[in-house]
Amino acid sequence: MLHFLQVIVLLLAFISYQHEAIAQSDFFLPLNKHTDAAKPLYSARIYKEGTNYLIDIDAPFTWFGCWPTWNMQPGNYCPGVCTPAVSCYEDICNKVRTSSSSKSPSCPPAQDSDYEGECYCPYNVVDPLDSKCVISYLSNDTFDVRMTSNGIYSANANVGCVDPSTAFLSYPKDVTGVLALSTSPYALPASLNQPPLNRTLSLCLPSASAAPGILLYGNGPYYLSDVDVRSLLSYTPLLKHPDSFGYFISVNSIVIKKRSVDLPGNTTAKLSSVEAYTTLRTDIYNPVVRRFTMVTKRIPKANPVAPFSLCYSTSTNGTQAALKVPDIILNLQGGKNWTISSAITLLNR
Known part of the structure; x- marks a missing residue:
């Protein structure tokens, strides 16, 4: 042997306790460790779509496998998860495409995309696993997260839709999205920077697949059993x-x-x-x-x-x-x- x-690799927090976590935070998400890809990776599950998102503390955008559409009425055909599309004429489209977040030397400039008379808003994202350029289409979505008060908090955010049939071939099984937790103005923390939430993010990444970790959003305290882990850090x-x-x-x-x-x-x-x-x-x-x-x-x-x-x-x-x-x-x-x-x-x- x-x-x-x-x-x-340097992580925000790495705690392998298996005790029940009780956090006085605004909301939390369970984290899972995956060992079925080329390297260990971590994901969080968003409740609305049931999508597992790869945790990336460096990504400027959140994106996942979905289809932007102009018709969100019940009964409208959708090949998978559909989200409201953002038009190429909207201000947010121009801001996203001209920001440093969407610029990469490996990516060609994104061009407007017309389909059935509607103009979609494509922009570039970079896959964190292989550094390849991926075309994403800007859309609006709602993230439903579980509050520590046992309620559900819904946050509106601009996200990207990519073709789920081709974008996640090297990802762990059932992981079909990238959750951006960086300081980018288009990452999830910026979308959550609104009352009543406190903009403090904590990650406890699991050391094994059998014991989940946790993402905490809020000022704490963060209890594992009866110990506030902030005192141990x-x-x-x-x-x-x-x-x-x-x-x-x-x-x-x-x-x-x-x-x-x-x-x-x-x-x-x-x-x-x-x-x-x-x-x-x-x-x-x-x-x-x-x-x-x-x-x-x-x-x-x-x-x-x-x-x-x-x-x-x-x-x-x-x-x-x-x-x-x-x-x-x-x-x-x-x-x-x-x-x-x-x-x-x-x-x-």
């Missing part, structure tokens, strides 16, 4: 980047067995909910691997297996042995530490 050195500021709607944190150094790997000044790390492993710049990755190799020099190495460059063997004379490796500590802004344990830095194969 091999162990691979990996560094966990460390805090570091979330930073913005002028070329991204995602979330960033400042990293001062990486500590391995009490020795720091110094980083260039003003180093930031981008948070992701769709990447399985952290990607480091070469000038940071190389000294991290050198330091980790030095402190694990007594552990037998194995041939590298892509995408990893440092692998270990756990078999000695036919006997499987547990590996003991040091934690990796990220020293963050404000003197806070993020400790990544060996249970996460090593991947079994």
Whole structure:
């Protein structure tokens, strides 16, 4: 058996408790972990359409498999989930198509689409799994979410419709949408920025498929059993980047067995909910691997297996042995530490 050195992708929160969550928030959504795709992914289910949305904290738009239509009257034929279309003549169409959110070097400019005398509003979205350009059609939709007071809250939002028969082939089973939780003016948090909601978003991503996580919208407290988990967390500021709607944190150094790997000044790390492993710049990755190799020099190495460059063997004379490796500590802004344990830095194969 091999162990691979990996560094966990930086997440807003990663808590693996299986206790019942009781949150004094405005609303919540259960989160599921999927392991039937090329990499682990997370989704939330929106109650109205019963659609499972991929969680993406970097996406500028929410989009899913649906059909924009001008006739929402009962009895009108619809090949699947239909939503009210937005005309290419409406102001919101021009705002979406000219915003930086819809511009990507890989995408050609979107052109108006006429069908049966009506002008639809196409715009570009980028698939977070393969980075390919996808044509989406702007529409209006209502998100129904469960309030912690046991009611249902409905929020109006502009979303994109894509062809469900071709857009989600590499996605986990039954996931046919992308839920944008970024700082974009067209992401879900911006649509929910209205009374009586409080614009505070918390993610507790599940560590296993059997135990769901939770998305909480509101100021808290957030109880797991009888413990407010806010008291267990460390805090570091979330930073913005002028070329991204995602979330960033400042990293001062990486500590391995009490020795720091110094980083260039003003180093930031981008948070992701769709990447399985952290990607480091070469000038940071190389000294991290050198330091980790030095402190694990007594552990037998194995041939590298892509995408990893440092692998270990756990078999000695036919006997499987547990590996003991040091934690990796990220020293963050404000003197806070993020400790990544060996249970996460090593991947079994």
